[in-house]
Amino acid sequence: xxxxxxxxSGGDAPGMNACLRAVIRGAIYHGVEAYGIKYGYNGLIEGDxxxxxxxxxxNIIQKGGTILKSARSTEFRTKEGRKKAYQQxxxxxxxxxxxxxxxxxxxxxxxxxEEYGFPIVGAPGTIDNDLYGTDYTIGxxxxxxxxxxxxxxxxxxxxxxxxxxxxxxxxRDSGYIAIQSGIGGGAExxxxxxxxxxxxxxIFDLNQGRNTEKTSSIVVVAEGDEEGGxxxxxxxxxxxxxxxxxxxxxxGHMQRGGAPTAMDRIIGSRLGLAALEGLLGGKKNMxxxxxxxxxxxxxxxxxxxxxxxxxxxxxxxxxxxxI
Ligand code: F6P
Numbered sequence: 351x352x353x354x355x356x357x358x359s360g361g362d363a364p365g366m367n368a369c370l371r372a373v374i375r376g377a378i379y380h381g382v383e384a385y386g387i388k389y390g391y392n393g394l395i396e397g398d399x400x401x402x403x404x405x406x407x408x409n410i411i412q413k414g415g416t417i418l419k420s421a422r423s424t425e426f427r428t429k430e431g432r433k434k435a436y437q438q439x440x441x442x443x444x445x446x447x448x449x450x451x452x453x454x455x456x457x458x459x460x461x462x463x464e465e466y467g468f469p470i471v472g473a474p475g476t477i478d479n480d481l482y483g484t485d486y487t488i489g490x491x492x493x494x495x496x497x498x499x500x501x502x503x504x505x506x507x508x509x510x511x512x513x514x515x516x517x518x519x520x521x522r523d524s525g526y527i528a529i530q531s532g533i534g535g536g537a538e539x540x541x542x543x544x545x546x547x548x549x550x551x552x553i554f555d556l557n558q559g560r561n562t563e564k565t566s567s568i569v570v571v572a573e574g575d576e577e578g579g580x581x582x583x584x585x586x587x588x589x590x591x592x593x594x595x596x597x598x599x600x601x602g603h604m605q606r607g608g609a610p611t612a613m614d615r616i617i618g619s620r621l622g623l624a625a626l627e628g629l630l631g632g633k634k635n636m637x638x639x640x641x642x643x644x645x646x647x648x649x650x651x652x653x654x655x656x657x658x659x660x661x662x663x664x665x666x667x668x669x670x671x672x673i
Pocket of ligand 1: 361452476477478573606
């Protein structure tokens with residue numbers, strides 16, 4: 351392989367730049383020409399592709415977001431879109447692709463590989479940490495720390511006013527950010543899509559908390575919880591928590607930004623290089639991940655189709671530690 355390209359796709363995640371840097375510098379180290387594709391699969395379809403040098407990725411390891419920009423491409427979901435994308439690669443003689451993103455990115459890559467047999471290796475970049483085949487995804491650690499900082503601040507004001515705060519964190523289908531930031535922030539209750547917490551349980555837990563000396567409480571709600579986001583949960587509980595001062599705080603996209611933590615810079619670098627070297631070594635249709643601190647490769651199909659379970663023990667711990 352003498353020419354490869356790289357793109358970032360789906361929701362951006364802190365550490366994507368560190369990952370991109372590793373792909374580009376790794377390629378140059380191995381004597382391979384490297385191309386960057388802007389705006390994910392949309393840029394691939396449009397031919398928004400440019401040659402990258404070592405200096406193209408200077409001074410980016412500490413930056414959040416992605417210098418390649420990102421998109422959720424609807425056109426790449428169509429046969430015609432993928433055909434255009436293939437033609438763009440052919441025209442430039444690009445022989446392999448590294449894609450940095452989440453499950454949507456790998457679903458697209460897998461279909462593209464099936465249709466054209468084009469070699470693609472992925473690196474997991476999403477704040478959600480919801481990909482099977484890796485213990486951590488790039489961006490997750492930063493997002494958890496951002497949410498935690500916000501929870502700590504909210505706790506100060508919750509405590510001063512004896513209030514119950516329902517804090518919504520990201521995670522459309524996944525409770526990883528909620529669990530980690532909730533445990534780190536000492537939440538009384540954490541609601542995640544992977545397990546069901548009924549409204550009766552919420553009322554019971556909060557009343558029980560109020561019967562002890564606790565005067566304020568934090569409930570962390572993952573946006574994809576089966577009872578809804580924080581606003582919906584509060585609407586469901588408010589008539590049964592009369593006299594209590596309930597507040598909602600939705601953290602939103604601030605969780606996706608900011609300088610990556612040391613961990614995200616390091617796993618971003620490791621996984622970028624692993625994806626690149628996997629590709630050059632003949633791997634295709636696979637994602638590079640880190641399990642038990644070792645690099646492993648898992649097929650896109652397995653990553654997409656296998657659920658990544660939450661540690662039930664962590665949920666048990668929340669119950670014990672919040673009494
Ligand atoms: O996939 C990462 C994520 O941040 C999810 O947690 C969230 O549900 C989604 O992206 C939001 O996507 P968008 O920025 O496209 O609204």
